[in-house]
Amino acid sequence: MAFEGRELRSLVGEDGSLSILLETVALGDPADDEVIVRVEAAPINPSDLGLLVGPADIASVETTSGGLRFTIPPARLPSVQGRLGQSMPVGNEGAGVVVAAGAGVRALQGKRVAMVGGGMYADYRKIKAREVVPLPDGVTSAEGASLFVNPLTALGFVETAKLEGHKAIIHTAAASNLGQMLQKICLADGVPLVNIVRSQAQADILRGIGATHVLNSTDGDFRGALLKAVKETGATIAFDAIGGGTLGSDIVQAMERAAVSRMTAFSRYGSEEFKQLYIYGALDLSPTVLNRLAFGFDWSVSGWLLFPFMKKAGPEISGRMRQRVLDEIKTTFVSNYTKVIGLAEALQPDVLRAYERKATGEKYLIDPSIG
Numbered sequence: 001m002a003f004e005g006r007e008l009r010s011l012v013g014e015d016g017s018l019s020i021l022l023e024t025v026a027l028g029d030p031a032d033d034e035v036i037v038r039v040e041a042a043p044i045n046p047s048d049l050g051l052l053v054g055p056a057d058i059a060s061v062e063t064t065s066g067g068l069r070f071t072i073p074p075a076r077l078p079s080v081q082g083r084l085g086q087s088m089p090v091g092n093e094g095a096g097v098v099v100a101a102g103a104g105v106r107a108l109q110g111k112r113v114a115m116v117g118g119g120m121y122a123d124y125r126k127i128k129a130r131e132v133v134p135l136p137d138g139v140t141s142a143e144g145a146s147l148f149v150n151p152l153t154a155l156g157f158v159e160t161a162k163l164e165g166h167k168a169i170i171h172t173a174a175a176s177n178l179g180q181m182l183q184k185i186c187l188a189d190g191v192p193l194v195n196i197v198r199s200q201a202q203a204d205i206l207r208g209i210g211a212t213h214v215l216n217s218t219d220g221d222f223r224g225a226l227l228k229a230v231k232e233t234g235a236t237i238a239f240d241a242i243g244g245g246t247l248g249s250d251i252v253q254a255m256e257r258a259a260v261s262r263m264t265a266f267s268r269y270g271s272e273e274f275k276q277l278y279i280y281g282a283l284d285l286s287p288t289v290l291n292r293l294a295f296g297f298d299w300s301v302s303g304w305l306l307f308p309f310m311k312k313a314g315p316e317i318s319g320r321m322r323q324r325v326l327d328e329i330k331t332t333f334v335s336n337y338t339k340v341i342g343l344a345e346a347l348q349p350d351v352l353r354a355y356e357r358k359a360t361g362e363k364y365l366i367d368p369s370i371g
Contacts, residue, residue, distance in 0.1 A: 002028060002029070003124045004027070005122060005123025005124045005368075006023065006025075006123050006344075006368070007089055007122040008021075008022055008052075008089070008091070008121035009021050009022075009023055010052050011086065012085070012086070013084070014084055016071065016072050017069055017070065017072065018053065018070045018072055019064065019066070019070075020053070020069075021087070029100070030101060030126055032103045032104040033104050033130070034105070034126055034129060035100065035101045035108050035113075036098070036099055036101075036124055036125070036127075037094075037098055037099065037115060037132065039120060039125055039368050040095060040096040040141035040145075041095050041096070041141040041145035042091045042365070042366045042368075043093065043145050043149075044346075044355050044363070045092060045146075046241070046281055047149060048091055049355075049356060050282070051088060054072070054079070055079050055080060056072050057070060057072065058070065058353060058356055063349065068349065089119030091122070091366070092148070092149055093116045093145065093146065094114070094120035094121075094125070094141075095112065095114045095145040097110065097112050098111050098132075108134070112135045112140075112144070113132040114132065114145065115127055115131055115133070121343060123343070133322070135329075136326065136329065142340075142367075143330065143335075145335075145365060146335040147326075147329065148325075150178040150181060151325040151332075152310070153178055154178055154179075155321045155325070156304075156309050156313075156321070157169060157182060158182070158191055159313060163313070166235070166236050166276070168193065168194070168234050168236070169186065169191060169194070169235060170194040170230070170238035170239070170251055171194070171195055171241075172239070172240045172241050173360070174214070175205045175360045176360055179206070180205065180206070180209060181333055183206055183210070184331075184332045185332060187210050188332070192235065193213065193233075194215065194226075194229045194230065194233055194235050195213060195215065196216075196226075197214060197215070197217070197360075198216065199216065199360075200216065213232070213233065215229060217247060222250075227257055230255055230258040234258075235255065236273060236274065237276045238252070238255075240280065241280060242281065242282075242283045243279050243281055243282040243283060243285075243288060244282070244283075244284030244285055244287060245286055248277050248290070249290045249291045251277060252277050252290075252294075256270055256296050259271035260296075269296060269297045270295065270297055270298065271296050272298055275295065276299070276300050276302075277299070277301045277302075278303065279302070280303065280304040288301075337365040338363060338364070339354075339364050340365045341365070341366055341370065342367060342368065343368045
């Protein structure tokens with residue numbers, strides 16, 4: 001049985017424009033190891049926005065007959081050279097009901113599943129059966145739609161810290177859904193966590209779920225408070241969702257200053273305590289600025305992505321992470337949404353501006369059945 005439905009796509013043109021289009025696509029019968037899922041819920045994560053609007057200037061948005069069109073500033077064009085002329089489906093993860101199943105996976109027919117693999121902003125998604133997870137009884141598609149990216153990333157941060165021998169973590173943009181999950185994990189696992197936020201309201205969210213160390217980066221005494229928290233926790237690893245500016249530099253510098261305060265003899269090379277900053281987001285698109293001479297010489301700054309980490313961690317750790325998410329889907333890994341929108345609504349300029357802000361506490365969910 002063939003299925004026809006809409007699919008949200010992002011296209012970078014040869015002229016340096018970016019277009020978001022809602023296209024009609026037809027799905028053929030699933031192969032033996034495939035299923036077709038009627039999508040009922042798909043979250044809008046910052047990682048989705050990286051593909052959907054990428055480096056486009058949001059202020060340049062204009063409505064076209066097929067969707068929306070933006071200008072990409074020339075300085076940002078090199079980051080999308082590899083996708084020129086390609087119409088790409090968007091949406092990392094989602095959930096829905098299996099409406100067709102291949103011969104080898106008939107048992108999934110009619111099941112409500114969560115799935116990951118791109119192209120989730122659609123009415124229907126054909127996907128390999130290995131990329132779906134049947135949801136426990138009583139779990140809705142909205143509850144299961146964010147089963148992968150945020151929960152596994154939060155768990156991945158803790159696993160990374162443990163594997164690399166760090167005893168405490170620093171996290172920025174910490175009041176997000178992901179940040180709240182990380183705080184709950186760290187409380188349960190006994191891992192000290194330093195949370196960095198940008199407002200008092202965000203700090204209150206984290207303190208409300210038991211956070212001990214919550215710092216507001218807009219406070220005048222932020223750097224002093226950061227140093228104090230690093231000394232108290234012994235944090236030597238950080239995960240930064242901001243990316244641009246000097247915040248990452250401030251964090252590594254605080255780690256170094258805390259380490260130096262524990263030294264018994266001066267070294268012109270700084271401390272021998274290794275300090276790791278992972279940048280995993282780009283809430284600030286400006287360049288990352290590092291005051292490297294304040295770090296000593298035993299440090300690293302690099303990127304962190306979930307799926308490369310899971311490949312490196314191996315099946316045992318990855319399997320344990322996935323099982324924990326299923327076990328705690330209604331507690332630790334609850335995602336809160338402020339608005340549910342339809343596929344067509346996602347192309348309204350005012351709605352796009354709202355979810356593109358990536359504001360803490362403003363998470364959007366797409367339900368294609370709305371329209």
